[in-house]
Amino acid sequence: MKILEINYINFRNLSDRNIKFSPKINLFLGKNGQGKTSIIEAVYFGATGKSFRTSKNADLIKHGKTKTGCFMEYEDRISDKNISVKIDSSKKEYRLNKKRIPYDEYYGKVNVVSFIPEDIELIVGSPSVRRRFFDSEIAQSSQEYFQNLKQYTKLLKIRNKYLKNREHKDPMFSIYEDEFVKYGARVIKKRLEYVKNISIILNLNYRKLFDSKKELSLVYSSEMGDIKKYSLKELEEKLKENIEKEFSKELKYGYSMVGPQKDDFLFLLDGREAKSFSSQGEKKSIIFSLKLSEIDMVLKEKRENPIFLIDDVSSYFDSIRKENIINYLNKREIQVIITSTDLLNIESKNFLVEKGEVYERDN
Ligand SMILES: Nc1ncnc2c1ncn2[C@@H]1O[C@H](COP(=O)(O)OP(=O)(O)OP(=O)(O)O)[C@@H](O)[C@H]1O
Ligand SMILES: [Mg+2]
Numbered sequence: 142m143k144i145l146e147i148n149y150i151n152f153r154n155l156s157d158r159n160i161k162f163s164p165k166i167n168l169f170l171g172k173n174g175q176g177k178t179s180i181i182e183a184v185y186f187g188a189t190g191k192s193f194r195t196s197k198n199a200d201l202i203k204h205g206k207t208k209t210g211c212f213m214e215y216e217d218r219i220s221d222k223n224i225s226v227k228i229d230s231s232k233k234e235y236r237l238n239k240k241r242i243p244y245d246e247y248y249g250k251v252n253v254v255s256f257i258p259e260d261i262e263l264i265v266g267s268p269s270v271r272r273r274f275f276d277s278e279i280a281q282s283s284q285e286y287f288q289n290l291k292q293y294t295k296l297l298k299i300r301n302k303y304l305k306n307r308e309h310k311d312p313m314f315s316i317y318e319d320e321f322v323k324y325g326a327r328v329i330k331k332r333l334e335y336v337k338n339i340s341i342i343l344n345l346n347y348r349k350l351f352d353s354k355k356e357l358s359l360v361y362s363s364e365m366g367d368i369k370k371y372s373l374k375e376l377e378e379k380l381k382e383n384i385e386k387e388f389s390k391e392l393k394y395g396y397s398m399v400g401p402q403k404d405d406f407l408f409l410l411d412g413r414e415a416k417s418f419s420s421q422g423e424k425k426s427i428i429f430s431l432k433l434s435e436i437d438m439v440l441k442e443k444r445e446n447p448i449f450l451i452d453d454v455s456s457y458f459d460s461i462r463k464e465n466i467i468n469y470l471n472k473r474e475i476q477v478i479i480t481s482t483d484l485l486n487i488e489s490k491n492f493l494v495e496k497g498e499v500y501e502r503d504n
Contacts, residue, residue: 142252142445143476145214145221147187151203152211153179154497162478163490166471169480170502171494177480180494181255181452184478187211188251188448189281190226190235190244193259198228215251218445224250245288249281252439252447256432258456263431264415264424268405275406278435279335282442286331293324297397305395321400322384326376328401333369335438336361336406342434350433350466351426355411359431362405425457429466436475451479 146161154176171177178194182201186192192201202209210227224247227234235247262270280287300321303314340359347357361369365379383399384391391398408415408427415427432449439447449470454463467487470477479489491502 142217142443142447143215144184144188144251144448144478145216147184147214148212149183149187149210151206151209152183152186152201153203155179155183155203155499156497158499160492160499162476164476165474166467166487166489167476167478167492168485168487168489169478169492169494169499170482170484171480172482175494176497176499177482177494178257178452179497180499181257181450181478181480183211184213184448184450185253185255187213187224187226188253189277190233190247191277193255193257198231198233202228213251222250245284245291248287249284252281252443252445253450254432254435254439254447255450255452256429257450257452260428260432261424263428264408264419271406272402272404275332275335278438279331282439283331286328289324289327289331293321293328293401296321296324297400297402301396304391304397307392307395309392318384321397322377322380325380325400326373329363329368329376329380329404330371330373332401332404333361333371337369338441339431339434339438342437343430346433346437347426347430350430350462350469352423357427357430358409360407360409362407364399364403429457446473446475449475449477451477454479454481454485455483 143164144162146159148157148159149155150157160180169177169180182192182194186201195201208227208229210225212223212225214221214223216222222238225236226247233244235242235244237247237250263274276290280290296317299317300314303309303311303317308314336359343359344357348355365383368376368379371379380399384397387398408419408431410419410423410427413419415424419427436447436449439445454467457463458466464486467477467479467485471488479485480494484491493500493502
């Protein structure tokens with residue numbers, strides 16, 4: 142999959158323009174504070190309808206304006222298409238080939254994998270950071286997961302409201318609870334499958350690029366114990382059983398204490414949790430390996446490479462490693478969009494970013 146061009150209007154500090162991308166490596170050079178991350182963010186916004194920096198729509202709109210939008214031409218295995226997202230005040234609008242579509246259909250049309258300095262939070266941050274990340278990763282290539290998760294989130298809210306108001310004797314409560322268990326089990330089942338598959342690739346990537354002597358794994362961690370071999374049916378039963386066990390506590394605190402909203406994803410390096418034991422450098426390498434593995438997962442599910450976005454590449458790796466990594470991406474014919482403060486010794490289409498303006502460079 143390749144993005145052919147982007148048009149953005151009133152996006153962050155960027156001056157409106159159209160950028161045509163190379164199908165290979167695109168490098169955006171610029172000093173601090175010029176708008177490099179904003180470029181990557183605009184592409185990510187166009188592709189996913191979201192930002193990786195903020196959940197507030199208004200942050201994306203240029204100061205002093207009331208709307209913003211990104212329009213992208215892209216090609217996938219089948220044909221060329223265009224996709225666009227607009228924010229007007231707080232309303233969002235999504236289009237595919239100029240026709241309005243709901244967000245459910247928009248998400249996952251253009252697949253991107255992003256690597257930004259803040260991604261280190263995936264290791265050091267709270268479980269909710271990891272849940273949010275893996276949920277959107279799985280959803281980007283599985284519409285079924287997207288729908289199951291959406292349904293589960295809705296049911297969780299309803300169930301919590303009943304618990305908070307102590308309305309558990311209402312006949313509707315048990316009907317909702319059956320649904321809650323059904324969708325909860327589906328969400329967990331898919332997460333377990335994803336973790337199993339990506340963990341193998343993750344270890345291979347880590348050993349190949351960073352440290353052949355260590356073993357990296359990703360494990361799914363749940364209050365429900367060792368559930369990795371459970372069938373869907375068994376997961377439903379286990380969920381029910383645990384809800385029964387915790388029910389008096391749930392009533393006391395007024396919210397659901399069992400289910401996928403409580404689970405976590407742990408990175409283990411040589412069997413020890415990376416969060417507590419790995420060095421800064423190892424953490425960066427783990428995250429980078431994770432992002433490469435995501436590329437493989439998208440390729441597996443969608444039979445197409447996603448677009449790889451790397452923000453501030455110089456802050457991660459020394460120059461030799463940086464070039465190795467980029468050459469590796471080049472060989473795999475993955476479209477890459479990178480920002481950097483310094484020129485890199487690679488073959489790329491280069492742009493200069495200065496005070497929100499983007500200029501094409503010859504060298
Ligand atoms: N909504 C907005 N409207 C106008 N300007 C904004 C908006 N949001 C952020 N900015 C400004 O845009 C500028 C560029 O930010 P950006 O993060 O893209 O820079 P950068 O080139 O990535 O810098 P660095 O190298 O330090 O990461 C900053 O000065 C920031 O304050
Ligand atoms: Mg930046």
